[in-house]
Amino acid sequence: MLSRRHFLTSLVAVAAAQAISPTISFAAEKRRIPWRNWSGSQQCFPEFRKAPSTVAELQEIITSSKGVIRPVGSGHSFSALVPTDDTLVSLSRMSGIVDHHPEKLQATIQGGTRLGDIGQPLEELGQALTIMPDIDQQSLAGCLATATHGTGAGIGCIPTMVEALELVTASGEVLQCSEQENAELFQAAKVSLGSLGIITKVTMQNSAPYRLKRETVWREFDEILEVAEDMADNNRNFEFYYIPFTGMGWTDVHNITNEPLGSTERLDTNDGANDLKLARDMLSWSPALREVILSTYMKTIDDEVVIESSWKNYANDRNVRFNEMEYHLPRENGLKALKEIREVLEENFHEVFFPIEFRYVKGDDIWLSPFYQRETCSIAIHRFFEEDYQEFFKAIEPILRKYHGRPHWGKLNKLTVQDFSRLYPKWKEFNQVRQQLDPQGKFLNPYLKQLFT
Incomplete structure (x- = not known):
């Protein structure tokens, strides 16, 4: 019995290491592990799953990976933003508050941080998110990708609270974006469907605890x-x-x-x-x-x-x-x-x-x-x-x-690129920025290819 338990423990340890390592992946074609979203309506069989713990590791993953790369958060989107059979990248190991400004009530938070993990640490720093949705399992970067929102006629969606963000592009370049730096890109990246690159850090304009x-x-x-x-x-x-x-x-x-x-x-x-x-x-x-x-x-x-x-x-x-x-x-x-x-x-x-x-x-x-x-x-x-x-x-x-x-970008719909281009006055400008940052479509899975190519 002890031998069997030791054998089981060893198998679990190996599987866990493969699941989180930025350099080890499940590559055997017949043994790919399926990814499914929260409801089970979306699934894929990625060849590689990566979970970097630093920006440098993420850069190496992006520049060395073949095929499509899609970032994945908590899987609470119902639309087909995530699925790819190539590489899924989770920022779950890039989580937490990394800096804060007490006077401005601003905090810089890593993109993989779940909303439900932000409240208590922010409160201890004398801050609070101005708005939250009614589910708090999403990652912060995922909230930006899909324009996640709460409710309040006088309060915008979560991306409107963003003061700055850090974006790693298809070439591995790290770009700082704000109203003062890369301003046009900033307006595109605050809601981007994960098609411009991977957001690693976000500076939020917060409120005093309330x-x-x-x-x-x-x-x-x-x-x-x-x-x-x-x-x-x-x-x-x-x-x-x-x-x-x-x-x-x-x-x-x-x-x-x-x-x-x-x-x-x-x-x-x-x-x-x-x-x-x-x-x-x-x-x-x-x-x-x-x-x-x-x-x-x-x-x-x-x-x-x-x-x-x-x-x-x-x-x-x-x-x-x-x-x-x-x-x-x-x-x-x-x-x-x-x-x-x-x-x-x-x-x-x-x-x-x-x-x-x-x-x-x-x-x-x-x-x-x-x-x-x-x-x-x-x-x-x-x-x-x-x-x-x-x-x-x-x-x-x-x-x-x-x-x-x-x-809603994260919810089910049947719209086409023609529909979206009519609904969004800045659709053309967004696609031009996307093309400049990712001309080879490294971040475009089948669903996004229908929208942007």
Whole structure:
């Protein structure tokens, strides 16, 4: 038994070393280990997996590797940004805060750092991220690549908080980018889909640590529509959810407070998703009865109040997996689009049970930001990961497009290069920069080749 355990321990140690070493890879064609994203909707069989711990190691990987190189973070994107059968590069060993400026409330953070690992260290330095999304497992570089956002009509996406970044290009060159240095590249690199190079460090403009009071209130759908615009204008962070086949949803607001930490009893959102699935399964024969029972139950749920440090109050655990499509629409079109989506969903897709998420984001001037030059509402629809999402998404996407939506870069969509070039005024300029930095397409996997070549 001891010999077998020793043998097993040795195998595990070798496998771990291969997984993290910048110079050792899985190269045997028949023994490639698959990579899959969080939901399982994207996968590939990379020949090499690299995890450098320094910029110098990353430079050597980029200049010596053959074929396509794709950076990978936490795998929380649903679109095909990552998959390649050549080389995947993880910055998981390039993580943490490397510098900070107390007076300016700025911190320089390595690109591989997960958002969930930033809050406590920043708080100890007297800083906090100005905004966070509702999932905190993404890497910081991945957030920039896809224009990850939170919610708040007066607050932009995470890339708008970037003061400077460090980029390693296809030639191995290390470029420092900011408004003062490589300014044009800076506007392109803040949201780049990982197509310009690999971002190794980011200087963030932060805030002083702050405490948020989160208030969750259950409401009927018609009431949510009536109050949404005013709530968006009068709260720091505001979003709402609609639950299909219930006529009900909930509003969520966050506001800065000095009140003491505390919380009412909280509903577990993962248990809630499982309960909605159970109701769907048991009452699939009668959507009307399903709505009566669920709406009656939801009207008994107490409102919630949670007061916590900002970084603890933004994010939720998402243990029930799903696939997602999210579009960013001009703010004036958001509620109209949502009403149409509800009609199509509840008339044709009785099997859907995941809530629809609706958020607000301030416009910006970043070339490939979906929020470029417009105040925005974001509508996200979901489908349980074990179920086919394609027909549902295919039915909803035309509504989002009709109202001039731009898809979230990390979420599923069917748009082509022609669509994107019409939606983004700076598309041509971005592609020119990309071509100059990576003329051989080293960072272009099959999906990105369709967009940029």
